[in-house]
Amino acid sequence: MTNVTDKPAAMASTTRRKGIRDPERFALLGVWVVLIVFFVFAVPNTFPTTANLSSMLGSQAVLLILALGLIIPLRAGDYDLSVASVFSLSAVTVASLNVNLGWPVGWCALVAVVAGFGVGALNGFIVTKFDIDPFIVTLGVGTVVLGLAYPVSNSRTISGVDPALSDVMLAKPFLNIPVDFYYAVILCAAVAYVFSRTAFGQRLLFIGQNSSVARLNGVPVTRLRRVALMCSSTIAALAGVVYVGTTGSADAGSGAGFLLPAFAAAFLGSTTLSVGRFNPWGTLIAVYFLVTGISGLQLMGAQQYVQQLFYGGALVIAVILSKIVRARSDKRRLAQLNN
């Protein structure tokens, strides 16, 4: 039993199904903890403080929301590169309608979200109708959408949005943590529920793994791919609304910085909890892993550009990791089978 090649194999065969099956699943979580401990000792005066914790959790809730939308089409194997542009369009729409035209902020948010839904519908239509790689379609549509965001905002930063919106997002921090963090966690739970508990989530999984199998099992592949792209766009628009709420202002460039981190989080998240699958709780861990790293480094005195290094590096490393982790657990399972 224990004369198998590597240690984890012996471990897994004794612990059977429960317990520490596939220790790789928790690697990211472990690294995160190590990172936190490191910063606690490296910058003891500023890192382990309520203020820093509050700012870390609150400031990147928007990123988490965006990434959670993104993993829906990713689960079906489709990239959506337009989310950051939809985010920007949504933010400037809310700000512009509210500040320039004086609309009630609730209506502004509704219009912004409907516009996001429309972009998703367009993406889905083009991708499935003409059978084009969503990578290209969403890149193109995203650029057009970004182009629209400029005239909507007159290419300026619009500030002075109705504080009613920020009240919803920022007021009464619960346990010193801004409420937008809780919104993001609720969305995370909702996506997790949809992924594992609904037919839609399971069918998306099959489409992503093998669309031919899905089709031959009667799954309406075309329709579900469209729905998934509508979800990501709509959620991106929601993220835009939340963003305006937290900052009180918006410009057409608001979303630009979020695209790469969102992908980094999605891919990094897929290396943890359920390895090889895009999953919401993994995405949450990944987002806050990235945030921890960046704010810790900045507190240690690193320059602004450390963000780019960290996000970019994390994306590439995440993709490499997912390959390695997968190969390892495959090997171990085979060894288990041969026992």
Added chain:
Amino acid sequence: MSSTDRSATGGRANRASTGAELLSITGLKKAFAGVPALRGVDLNIRAGEIHGLLGANGCGKSTLIKILAGFYTGDDGEISINGVEHKLPLGPRGLSDSGVAFVHQDLGLVPSLTVLEHMALDSNGTASELHRISWQQERGRVETLLTRFDLNLDVDAKVDTLSPVEKAMVAIVRAVARQEQTSGQGGSLLVLDEPTVFLPREEIDVLFALLRKFKAQGDSVLLVSHDLDEVLEITDRVTVFRDGSFVGTRNTAETSRQDVVEMILGSRDVHTARQKSKVRTDIEPRLAASGVDGERVRSLSIELRAGEVVGVTGLAGSGFEELPELLFGARTWRAGTLTVNGKEVTLPTPHEMMSNQVVLVPSDRKADGGAQELTVLENLSLPFFSQFARGWRIKWKSLRKQSEQITERFNVKPKNIDLELGKLSGGNQQKALLGKWLQTKPTVMLLNEPTQGVDVGARREIFKLLREAVSNDMAILCATSDYEQLVELADRVLILADGEVREELFGSEITKESMAEAIYSQGAK
């Protein structure tokens, strides 16, 4: 049962008399994960002959070709060319650098590129990336080459505008040119792996004329084919493999068609006793299609009745392999009408057909059967998500229970439904997937090569379970090139050729010989 006719080694006796042996293979062995595919086969090809290699599916002929081409490594045996021994393993390029040119069934051409571009790719194969291609020179070279083989082709034509036979010839000439370039000499061997399956009958002669030209040059050709009549027409000698073993080599001129059929199938096999099935003619047919046009299938009509297993078979490319997917709506219908259980289906799609209780078990398990990286549980649950749900919520507990029952009933091993499907052996995967579909209580089951890569034991179990389902008024369509399977399973067999039903065999008429006879004679028409 494998009493071969090694005694009658006419070919072997003659071998000594004629001189130059170009390729000689003795005792070549190959096993995949302990399962032997070649049990020590011999093959001898003389200079200047066209040699046929025949055998049923899985007899090992494609394994042999793949070893020679360097895709697989041989386990044991001797290979020599022109008396020079080549040690195993042959390396990734196989015998390609020793004067052997290969043309595989898929031809290896890119549809959107021109003839000239294909040829230029080869002649600049080893040049540095910065090497400047002289198109004028290439054009001249390619035109000379084509004229040499009397091929009248536009070198600027894109491959997808060529006729099937032109494509085949481009592939052949290309292979020969490549071989001449690397070895720089004549006296070579051209290996053709099933080159004729997609060719219309009238164009095959054009191809054969080309092969005779090679022969006249003193080159040899090894022709691997299913089509008996073609092989008998063009070859000088034939070699037959069966179940990974060498059966014999014969001079074609001295061998009758019947002899070769017997060599391919082995000694006449005993007809398996099969329970009589009760075909329900009192109720509407489970599935009736008429005037169906698909990619290969042409105005085909078919009726499946409750309680019967209908087999369809034919040569590769005859359209039989397309039929299950076509009837399931997974391929495009060009024309035709379809009724299922008396209800007309105007636009068949997989979704639509499944709601009419028609299911498909595709032939390619990896690509179409199940998602290899998802678990057995997930794969077995896919058609049931709507059924096993309370509101939006999937009832995983019930699904888990059902999946466990399926794996129990169909004896799927290992009994761990949380394992990835891809980790199961082919036979166990197939049992699990069949179990899933039978669980949906279908009225029609469309099977495509249902026991491909399935071991004998699992095969028996699968047949038993299918028979059981049929006796409960299900109808089965089974497309396969495995005659044995049809003998055991089918109540009637349709033989297809050129996309049409050419012959129908009933009950006791269904034997391996009658099917082989019908298929090969239909292919020849």
